[in-house]
Amino acid sequence: xxxxxxxxxxxxxxxxxxxxxxxxxxxxxxxxxxxxxxxxxxxxxxxxxxxxxxxxxxxxxxxxxxxxxxxxxxxxxxxxxxxxxxxxxxxxxxxxxxxxxxxxxxxxxxxxxxxxxxxxxxxxxxxxxxxxxxxxxxxxxxxxxxxxxxxxxxxxxxxxxxxxxxxxxxxxxxxxxxxxxxxxxxxxxxxxxxxxxxxx
Amino acid sequence: xxxxxxxxxxxxxxxxxxxxxxxxxxxxxxxxxxxxxxxxxxxxxxxxxxxxxxxxxxxxxxxxxxxxxxxxxxxxxxxxxxxxxxxxxxxxxxxxxxxxxxxxxxxxxxxxxxxxxxxxxxxxxxxxxxxxxxxxxxxxxxxxxxxxxxxxxxxxxxxxxxxxxxxxxxxxxxxxxxxxxxxxxxxxxxxxxxxxxxxxxxxxxxxxxxxxxxxxxxxxxxxxxxxxxxxxxxxxxxxxxxxxxxxxxxxxxxxxxxxxxxxxxxxxx
Numbered sequence: 001x002x003x004x005x006x007x008x009x010x011x012x013x014x015x016x017x018x019x020x021x022x023x024x025x026x027x028x029x030x031x032x033x034x035x036x037x038x039x040x041x042x043x044x045x046x047x048x049x050x051x052x053x054x055x056x057x058x059x060x061x062x063x064x065x066x067x068x069x070x071x072x073x074x075x076x077x078x079x080x081x082x083x084x085x086x087x088x089x090x091x092x093x094x095x096x097x098x099x100x101x102x103x104x105x106x107x108x109x110x111x112x113x114x115x116x117x118x119x120x121x122x123x124x125x126x127x128x129x130x131x132x133x134x135x136x137x138x139x140x141x142x143x144x145x146x147x148x149x150x151x152x153x154x155x156x157x158x159x160x161x162x163x164x165x166x167x168x169x170x171x172x173x174x175x176x177x178x179x180x181x182x183x184x185x186x187x188x189x190x191x192x193x194x195x196x197x198x199x200x
Numbered sequence: 201x202x203x204x205x206x207x208x209x210x211x212x213x214x215x216x217x218x219x220x221x222x223x224x225x226x227x228x229x230x231x232x233x234x235x236x237x238x239x240x241x242x243x244x245x246x247x248x249x250x251x252x253x254x255x256x257x258x259x260x261x262x263x264x265x266x267x268x269x270x271x272x273x274x275x276x277x278x279x280x281x282x283x284x285x286x287x288x289x290x291x292x293x294x295x296x297x298x299x300x301x302x303x304x305x306x307x308x309x310x311x312x313x314x315x316x317x318x319x320x321x322x323x324x325x326x327x328x329x330x331x332x333x334x335x336x337x338x339x340x341x342x343x344x345x346x347x348x349x350x351x352x353x354x355x356x357x358x359x360x361x362x363x364x365x366x367x368x369x370x371x372x373x374x375x376x377x378x379x380x381x382x383x384x385x386x387x388x389x390x391x392x393x394x395x396x397x398x399x400x401x402x403x404x405x406x407x408x409x410x411x412x413x414x415x416x417x418x419x420x421x422x423x424x425x426x427x428x429x430x431x432x433x434x435x436x437x438x439x440x441x442x443x444x445x446x447x448x449x450x451x452x453x454x455x456x457x458x459x460x461x462x463x464x465x466x467x468x469x
Contacts, residue, residue, distance in 0.1 A: 035256060036380030038345050054344050058256030059249040066248035076241035083245070116435065156235045 013146035020136040021071035028064030030111035041113020044105040074149020079138035099123040202253030270395040272367040285359045285414035290330030297330040301443040304352035305339040309442045313373040336419035348383020353415040355389040359407035
């Protein structure tokens with residue numbers, strides 16, 4: 001663990017965050033552009049009671065867009081990552097139940113959706129893809145730190161302090177340790193020494 | 201780092217940073233940032249969900265308030281009557297009867313009507329063919345709320361009773377709702393008949409859904425008829441819309457000359 005550079009982890013985190021942001025923005029954007037199609041896609045899962053299909057189909061694309069925007073700017077990355085994971089788990093459950101019940105539908109994950117021929121279902125691929133996205137969300141839930149995020153900016157340009165503290169579950173990270181470094185001082189250090197702490 | 205230099209810098213910054221730093225050391229600054237972030241996340245997500253639902257509601261309301269633009273078939277001087285759950289149109293001495301299976305929500309039926317509707321009317325008017333319209337509810341669950349296919353089919357039969365079927369049929373396809381969207385409700389369907397001048401008990405016929413049972417029966421009959429099954433493009437055979445048949449035999453309507461051929465040969469060809 002200690003051998004992995006925290007900068008590398010931050011770089012990966014940044015790519016993961018932006019990658020998941022793009023996934024949500026594209027998925028939500030395509031759905032929002034054709035809400036009627038999304039109604040059919042949601043309905044095809046045959047999970048929701050009739051009265052719920054319409055509002056869920058209307059809200060879902062915008063929820064995905066919102067998650068994408070929050071990830072893109074990096075606000076509340078951990079919370080958004082956890083919500084993303086929950087949503088992805090629901091999607092996986094939805095696809096799995098369709099598969100198990102023998103429905104023949106397209107997941108409508110990125111537009112489309114609804115009934116397809118029985119030889120055109122792609123349940124394993126759809127679930128595998130969602131698990132991939134789930135891995136991205138999982139990374140950010142465990143280690144939300146990344147570059148170019150509002151979370152970092154909110155903490156005075158020291159994302160390290162912010163997310164270390166709340167984040168990686170490292171006891172004594174950031175504030176806990178730094179005053180000690182400074183000889184009981186009252187001033188947090190600038191970025192580089194702080195980020196070195198991430199070396200675990 | 202030189203101690204003196206460092207102390208000097210510290211001194212300068214101390215005034216402004218002391219309070220902040222102490223707070224940070226205690227974690228309160230961090231907590232405040234977390235609260236702000238939490239509020240932002242909740243507001244954005246809730247706004248998206250509520251906004252999406254309201255947007256969809258507003259769109260549905262707009263569609264509910266719109267009236268269906270009436271279109272009139274210029275020359276429709278052929279008899280039209282409701283006959284055993286179908287609408288039979290055409291002059292009595294026409295030799296060929298074309299069976300036409302359609303759903304008012306089906307997009308391909310809309311394309312079919314756009315391409316061939318006028319030609320069919322011309323042949324009806326010329327007395328070359330009769331058309332038996334089987335208006336079915338295959339796509340009942342594809343409107344939001346469900347049931348537009350049934351309502352529209354039943355209303356079109358009411359329009360046949362009211363003497364305005366050709367124009368009513370044309371108007372509904374001309375302003376066809378999208379699958380997955382809101383169809384027209386019975387108020388709108390009744391309004392269209394009124395605008396076209398449908399006579400008799402039209403409005404009550406529409407509002408009471410008088411022919412819905414017969415529509416469903418037509419669908420079941422068609423679906424169970426082996427002669428009407430066709431390749432569904434998905435490796436199987438099934439009944440779909442539109443379907444065109446003459447004397448119980450399928451007509452390949454994808455051929456743009458199908459109608460001319462039927463008129464010429466009097467058979468499905």
